Amino acid sequence: MKAVVGIDLEQNYSSAISLLGRLNFGITETTLLHVTEPYSLTLPYSAYGVLVEADEFLAKLKESAVANLAAAEAKANEFGLNPKTRMEDGFPIRSLIDFADDSAVDLICVTSTISNTLGAVFGGSVARGLAIAAKHSILVARESELKNGPLKIVFAVDQSEYCNQCLDLLVKWAPKGISEATILTVVESKSDHRHLFGIGHSHQSIAPDHSSAISENGERLARKLIEFGIPTHSKVVIGGIDVSIHQAMVESGADLLVMGSPGHSFVDRVISGSVSLHEVIFERYPVLLLRPV
Numbered sequence: 091m092k093a094v095v096g097i098d099l100e101q102n103y104s105s106a107i108s109l110l111g112r113l114n115f116g117i118t119e120t121t122l123l124h125v126t127e128p129y130s131l132t133l134p135y136s137a138y139g140v141l142v143e144a145d146e147f148l149a150k151l152k153e154s155a156v157a158n159l160a161a162a163e164a165k166a167n168e169f170g171l172n173p174k175t176r177m178e179d180g181f182p183i184r185s186l187i188d189f190a191d192d193s194a195v196d197l198i199c200v201t202s203t204i205s206n207t208l209g210a211v212f213g214g215s216v217a218r219g220l221a222i223a224a225k226h227s228i229l230v231a232r233e234s235e236l237k238n239g240p241l242k243i244v245f246a247v248d249q250s251e252y253c254n255q256c257l258d259l260l261v262k263w264a265p266k267g268i269s270e271a272t273i274l275t276v277v278e279s280k281s282d283h284r285h286l287f288g289i290g291h292s293h294q295s296i297a298p299d300h301s302s303a304i305s306e307n308g309e310r311l312a313r314k315l316i317e318f319g320i321p322t323h324s325k326v327v328i329g330g331i332d333v334s335i336h337q338a339m340v341e342s343g344a345d346l347l348v349m350g351s352p353g354h355s356f357v358d359r360v361i362s363g364s365v366s367l368h369e370v371i372f373e374r375y376p377v378l379l380l381r382p383v
Contacts, residue, residue, distance in 0.1 A: 091117050091263055093171070093197040093229075096186055096216065097124040097162050099154050102201040104165060105231035109346070109376055110199050111169025112241055113229075114267035120171040121193065122162045124155045125178050125185040152177070183219035190226045196263070199229040202370065221351065221370045221379060227259070228351075228379040230370050240269035241345040243378075244338050245315075246365075247275055249307040256350035256380040257311055261318050271322040272342050273312045275304060276334040301326075332368055339375050351379040 093110060097103045103122075110120070126148070159175040166173035178185050190198050202217035217230045245260075247253045308324030315322040327334050339347060351366040369377050 091115050091197070092119045092121075092193065092195045093117050093199055094121045094123050094186060094189055094193070094195045095162070095166070096182060096198075096200040097122050097155075097158055097175075098201070099124075099151070099158060100203075101158060101161070102203055102233045103158070103162050105201045105233055106199040106229065107162060107165050107169065107171070108237070109231040110197075110229060111166070111171060112237070112239065112267045113265045113346075114169075115197075115263045115265055117171055120166055120173045121189065121195070122159055122166060122173050122175045123178065123186065123189060124159055124176070125180050125182045126151055126155060127181055128179065182216050183223060186216075186220065187224050187226070190224070195226060197227045197229055198224060199231070201231045201233055203233045217370050218367065221367055225381060225383060227381045228370075228377075230377045230379070232374060232376055237345070240267050242270045242272075242343060243268055243346045243348050244272045244274050244335070244342060244344045245311075246335055246338075246347065246349040247273055247308070247311055249275060249304065249311065252352055252382075253311070253350055255382040257314050259380050259382045260348065261314060264318075265320075268320050271312075271315050271320050272338065272344065273308050273315075273322060273324045274335065274338050275308050275324070275326045276331050277301075277304065277326060277328045278331060331365055335365075335369065336373065339373075344375070346376045346378055347373070348378045348380065351381055 093115075095103060095106050095110065110117070155177055159177070163173045163175055176189075178189075186198050186200070189195065198220055200217050200220065217228070220228050221230075245257070247257070305324070305326055308326055312322040312324040325338065327338070329337075335347065338344070347369055349366055349369065366377075366379055370379070
């Protein structure tokens with residue numbers, strides 16, 4: 091398994107490296123990628139307020155990037171992530187996606203810097219852009235996420251075939267850092283246009299006699315993780331999608347939300363991936379979006 095981690099100048103990357111390391115996927119190669127964006131500078135100033143030339147300013151950015159990559163490499167080595175470093179000029183979202191395409195990367199990892207609800211729309215731009223534009227699986231850490239040890243997860247499902255593929259992908263990656271899992275299915279009321287939540291949205295009402303089938307399917311999905319060695323239980327709740335997921339995360343004390351994010355085109359991801367976008371943009375807990383390819 092191969093991963094790429096976006097390395098920023100503010101050192102928020104530590105959260106992404108820590109979360110990736112805690113999952114313990116047995117990664118064979120992790121690329122730590124820093125992308126220097128193009129700047130159009132007319133009056134650039136140094137940290138001391140001294141006027142400097144644009145070339146000198148960019149040189150200082152490169153110098154900072156080299157130092158951050160060295161620090162990131164040391165941290166990644168602590169987790170046995172087999173890191174290598176890389177620097178590019180360009181734009182972070184496009185560069186991460188292009189690198190993942192060219193290098194057959196399985197997982198793109200970034201840290202989302204969300205300071206408040208309004209700031210989430212703007213501050214988490216890289217994570218949001220990857221959730222919309224990438225076809226790869228995405229791991230989104232939060233800037234304050236620097237814990238150690240195994241993780242509790244909530245895996246939100248819709249019991250579809252795509253959901254089965256997502257769960258199979260997680261098992262294939264053989265995470266040794268998950269201590270406990272909850273398979274969560276949210277059933278919404280018939281008055282809502284979305285009735286069975288998880289990966290995609292059903293537009294048909296759920297008859298009462300289907301409730302037992304939903305429970306049985308949830309148990310079946312849970313057994314996949316149990317057979318892998320992860321203590322898992324299934325939970326079916328009735329309520330609003332976003333609220334129910336949030337409550338499940340809080341009540342279970344989970345460290346990570348796992349869910350599939352559908353769509354094989356930009357439009358598909360914008361429309362049918364609206365729930366996953368909400369989780370990436372507005373919630374404060376880390377999110378793993380699985381995208382089997």
